[in-house]
Amino acid sequence: MGTENNIKSLVDCHIIPALLQGLLCPDLVFIEACLRCLRTVFISPVTPVQLLYTDPTVIPHLMSLLSRSQRTQEYTTQIFSHCCKTPEHQTVLFNHGAIQNIAPLLISPSYKVRMQALKCFSVLAYENTQVSMTLVNVLVDGERLSQVFVRMMQRDQPIDMQLTAAKCLTYMCRAGAIRTDESCIVLKTLPCLVRMCSKEHLLEERVEGAETLAYLMEPDVELQRIASTTDHLVAMLADYFKYPSSVSAITDIKRLDHDLKHAHELRQAAFKLYASLGSNDEDIRKKITETENMMDRIVSGLSESSIKVRLAAVRCLHSLSRSVQQLRTSFHDHAVWKPLMKLLQNAPDEILVMASSTLCNLLLEFSPSKEPILESGVIELLCSLTQSDSPALRVNGIWALMNMAFQADQKVKVEIVRCLGTEQLFRLLSDPDTNVLMKTLGLLRNLLSTRPHIDQIMSSHGKQIMQAVTLILEAEHSIEVKEQTLCILSNIADGNTAKDLIMTNDDMLQKIKYYMGHSNVKLQLAATFCVSNLIWNEEDGSQERQDKLKEMGFIDALHKLTQASDANLSDRAKTAMQQYLA
Amino acid sequence: MSAQTSGCGFLMSVVVHGDAALNEQEKELNQRLRRLYPAVNESETPLPRSWSPKDKFSYIGLSQNNLRVHYKGHGKTPKDAASVRATHPIPAACGVYYFEVKIISKGRDGYMGIGLSAQGVNMNRLPGWDKHSYGYHGDDGHSFCSSGTGQPYGPTFTTGDVIGCCVNLINNTCFYTKNGHSLGIAFTDLPPNLYPTVGLQTPGEVVDANFGQHPFVFDIEDYMREWRTKIQAQIDHFPIGEREGEWQSMIQKMVASYLVHHSYCATAEAFAKSTDQAVHEELASIKNRQKIQKLVLSGRMGEAIETTQQLYPNLLERNPDLLFMLKVRQFIEMVNGTDSEVRCLGGRSPKSQDSYPGSPRPFSSPSHKASSSQPYLTGYDSNCCNGVTSSKSHSSSPHSHKPCPPASGSTLLASDISLNGSRSQASLSSSDVDMEVDHFTNGLTQTSTNGFLNGSSKHTAEPDDCEADMEVESAHSKRQLCGGSQAAIERMIHFGRELQSMSEHLRRECGKNSTNKKMLKVTLTHNCTCVVMVCSYMYSLLQDAFSLLAYSDPWNSPVGYQLDAIQREPVCSTLNSAILETHNLPKQPPLAQAVGQAAQCLAIMARTGSGSCAFASVDDYLH
Secondary structure (H helix, E strand, O other): OOOHHHHHHHHHOOHHHHHHHHOOOOOHHHHHHHHHHHHHHHOOOOOOHHHHOOOOOHHHHHHHHOOOOHHHHHHHHHHHHHHOOOHHHHHHHHHOOHHHHHHHHHHOOOHHHHHHHHHHHHHHHOOOHHHHHHHHOOEEOOEEHHHHHHHHOOOOOOHHHHHHHHHHHHHHHHOOOOOOOOHHHHHHHHHHHHHHOOOOOOHHHHHHHHHHHHHHHOOOHHHHHHHHHOOOHHHHHHHHHOOOOHHHHHHOHHHHHHHHHHHHHHHHHHHHHHHHHOOOOHHHHHHHHOOOOHHHHHHHHOOOOOHHHHHHHHHHHHHHOOOHHHHHOHHHHOOOHHHHHHHOOOOOHHHHHHHHHHHHHHOOOOOOOHHHHHHOOOHHHHHHHOOOOOHHHHHHHHHHHHHHHOOOOHHHHHHHHHHHOHHHHHHHHOOOOHHHHHHHHHHHHHHOOOHHHHHHHHHHHHHHHHHHHHHHHHOOOOHHHHHHHHHHHHHHHHOOOOHHHHHOOHHHHHHHHHHHOOOOHHHHHHHHHHHHHHOOOOOOOHHHHHHHHHHOOHHHHHHHHHOOOOHHHHHHHHHHHHHHHO | OHHHOOOHHHHHOOOHHHHHHHHHHHHHHHHHHHHHOOOOOOOOOOOOOOEEEEEEOOOEEEEOOOOEEEEOOOOOOHHHOEEEEEOOOOOHHHOEEEEEEEEEEEOOOOOOEEEEEOOOOOOOOOOOOOOOEEEEEOOOOEEEEOOOOOEEOOOOOOOOOEEEEEEEOOOOEEEEEEOOEEEEEEEOOOOOOOEEEEEEOOOOEEEEEEOOOOOOOOOHHHHHHHHHHHHHHHHHOOOOHHHHHHHHHHHHHHHHHHHHHOOOHHHHHHHHHHOOOOOOOOHHHHHHHHHHHHHHHOOOHHHHHHHHHHHOOOHHHHOHHHHHHHHHHHHHHHHHOOOHHHHOOOOOOOHHHHOOOOOOOOOOOOOOOOOOOOOOOOOOOOOOOOOOOOOHHHHHOOOOOOOOOOOOOOHHHHHHHHHHHHHHHHHOOOOOHHHHHHOOOOOOHHHHOOOHHHHHHHHHHOHHHHHHHHHHHHOOOOOOHHHHOHHHHHHHHHHHHHHHHHHHHHHHHHHHOOHHHOEEEEEOOOOOEEEEEHHHHHHHHHHHHHHHHHOOOHHHOOOHHHHOHHHHHHHHHHHHHHHHHHOOOOOOOHHHHHHHHHHHHHHHHHHHOOHHHHHOOHHHHOO
């Protein structure tokens, strides 16, 4: 097989259409030669795979060649698996009967054919529900495909075959075609992938094994728990960071080269797997952080040159940052916020998403890292994130600000409002992404807490805020959004001077009354809170406010709510009624 | 196999309907152990099948066929810990050994330990606390490696969990499983001869063992497959390094000598020529041996004996035992109707028995043991006279050998013997057969059970087998004694008398020379090596042959296997070896010797604790 340059010049000379034309020849030997050549061309990274799909008659013809000979089977399936890169490619192949045509090859007497057919299925099933759902029902020689794959994972089979079969089952499982608690997944695929991570295998196999395993168990805490106790996996992964080893550096240049080439891949695969393992279970996270030098490795991973490693490291950090205990201890001890902040400067979007999401957790009130992060002037950065085109980045930006504002100093709150600007705040309140809206409301709610803060912010931005609240309450929104908005209103009603912004707004009062009679208890409760705050006895001018609301018929509404079946709600209503009786 | 189940007497006392279930369990256990540990010779190293009622601390109670363990002490302090060991240590020939323990109840505190310990380790302790003791504990999930302090190892375990313990006797490590998931290596550098062990420490703790009585939760067979592959790869990739050329010529020599030994003249000549080797025997000599072998293998014993006497005078005179053996075979061939002496008397020759295209089984080496359950591989194929390549086709042949199992000696079957015995007296005029059987007191089962006893017991105990036999045979043309000729029958009976007196003569000689000590290695029908007293062996041969006449249809009788053409092979190879010996040539080809040595080597490995012998069965290499 020639160099990339050779292949490139062949492609430029339109070798592909010529070879495809050759496939129409009646002579099998000639067809095989053409296919072999096509195979070599298509598996090269320099060949645009799209060339296979330009002529719509090519795929059906290739399918028909699958029955000709073991050679045509091997080459054709190999071409398919290298040229199936997008969901569209999957669909084209699927629609031309790839599954029915290739399935029988899984029990071919030729190892090469079996292997290429298997690889084909792994690329066809990847993130493809339609293919995966079809695959589970396919029978090969009376046997279910999942069982065929399970047999291919037997420990006396070649590693490549075990690994690829495990991939097929993983993809079928992730596409929803096989349940995670089925034995072919939990007792076969998972242990097989854990085995692939062990030291006795090639570095490439260990990388693929770890990545596939991370993908398999990402959404399932039970698989994460099982994997965390299987074959010392957590400790086994620590070895992924030991390349190139000091031994290889001295003794064997070739080995050093090989190690160096795979070192990044190994590290990022280990980070990914740790991230997946620790995404739900607190005990597993503890186990991971207690692994030798783990936090140091993450910290240095965050500043590696390879984007892949940085991304995986921050994913791992993110996963571990879900632990309150780790935030309080190891995260603070290793000052992970520093490299994280550095990572946030000029990083590509995918890294930014993970890093900012991690930052959200580091900014939680109980996190000891919150203070130093605040001091590092992060607000501007977060505000700029809220202007991103990516909804995920907008959410993370505003979310971090929300966490930051929780029980924060007046100074911080003012700085947030100043930096973000009311204009941006309102833009976010009309964001198409509900998540962004919710977090923005959350930010408002956190800003509007404790009386002096409420009054101060309302005195400077009261008009706009009341406008925004009105808009949201009038528009079509989910219960959660409306509840959050009513809570903001309650906070405003808790202020000394801010109250007046509501009391002088009859329209707003009518809205509150409306929500007191709403069918949803949560909204009724929030509205009642609001009224309760407005008519609270001990505050100046409470008598006038009580009178006004009485006039507007709030007493009846409250009275009705004292009869509510929801104990919380009726209690709240009774407390409010008592303000009138006192 | 059931001989060493100490719970046998215990079984009897169980209520009747439970009996069947227990027998069923026992059967399943035996089958599973056979399958998992085929290399283990249980007469030498029995496998653990239950907990030992003798090897336990007093706070341990056993029930349910000695598989359930419960704690019956006070359980106040660690001093109240108690353990029990299995009946036998784990044999190295397992290669990989595995057992499981199900936690029925964690009791008060769940201080349960599962593991291994050597004989003599204190039982008033949990496994792992002492030297040569290893355990995984449920309360903290720690592993204890001969130490009072544990190491963090796996998850905790409790009621409902199934904990497995796997000992790898190849690299001397151990790992545990929990509910079918491997937890990774717990111990390395394990000593040999460890016993499965469990320990309990607080009241209410109950655990059940599974030594193979039930399917395992963990897929141990898959793990074993991996190690079998590893060992076989090691063998395949064994470095021969610089000696590569030597290696090749050695293999060529072995092949050549094998061909010569079995007198495949043409092939041997061609092979020697193309590999540039010298043949150390004259072509004429090889051809002579080939001629004799062909005669034996086609059942023409009379001619074979005659030819031998012509070509190798004195050989048979000096070997009266061999001559006797040949003559016994001749007698059998007479019954068969294939021997030349009866054929020329006008009997129809049964075609199917006649055309035996002379090729001995490839490795009929006396020291090569093949398990009797294996299909009998031979080099017999009508299309190819060269035995080595064509062994497969034979197993489907209707002639395939039915090994005759040793009789169980049950009293129920004894009633048949007299019946058969009297019938045999009627048809056989020389009639002290029954008495001889009685005072035939050689202790070797192999020989003593091949007589009438064996025949009749097989008949009643295995009706299925017989039916199968009959179906097969009915496909043949109908066969008659001595080919159906009356003259031939008379000739045969006369020959039988001669044989009888020859045997008596031999026996007297035996007594005179007190040759009860004289040993002879003979290839038995089961293709295993057995050193027997010559006379007794010869005599039993005759008894077996005579017993053919006890049946109206000898071919379908329990002793009918003797008529099978395959039985000619040991005779043929013994004769061939004797001829070669007179020429100062090895009586065994080096190839067969190498195979025998490899098998012996594996047996020695098993005895000295090298677990890899489990996955290196010689049979696997003799396709």
